[in-house]
Amino acid sequence: SRFETCWPALMKDSHGVIIIFNPDMPSHLKEIEMWYSCFVQQQPLLDSQCLLVAHHKPGSAEDTENLSLAHPLNKLKLIHSNLEEDPEDVRMEFMKYFRSIINIINENREKEEMSIIS
Numbered sequence: 001s002r003f004e005t006c007w008p009a010l011m012k013d014s015h016g017v018i019i020i021f022n023p024d025m026p027s028h029l030k031e032i033e034m035w036y037s038c039f040v041q042q043q044p045l046l047d048s049q050c051l052l053v054a055h056h057k058p059g060s061a062e063d064t065e066n067l068s069l070a071h072p073l074n075k076l077k078l079i080h081s082n083l084e085e086d087p088e089d090v091r092m093e094f095m096k097y098f099r100s101i102i103n104i105i106n107e108n109r110e111k112e113e114m115s116i117i118s
Contacts, residue, residue: 011039016049016101023054023067023080033070049104051097052078053090 017039021028032052040050054067077097081090
């Protein structure tokens with residue numbers, strides 16, 4: 001929060017938000033609610049433009065089943081990452097996310113062009 005004065009510059013013209021957190025730290029579960037509120041809800045972004053990444057550090061207990069997120073975070077796309085064990089899965093999930101963002105950008109551009117033509 002000490003860089004909060006810079007947030008508007010970070011948010012300007014953004015098309016997506018990736019929130020990476022450590023699920024083993026209870027404070028992170030509360031903080032991602034604040035990040036979601038500031039960076040997604042207060043902007044004209046859809047939930048599909050947000051990706052949550054629960055990053056598991058090497059050697060940590062990877063409990064992917066019992067991670068409960070508060071509403072509305074539980075509606076967002078959530079991936080679990082462990083770069084030591086499965087870097088390719090993480091890469092594929094990022095690629096899917098970036099493709100969806102590119103599709104949204106292209107659709108918005110087409111709508112804007114059609115509104116200019118009409």
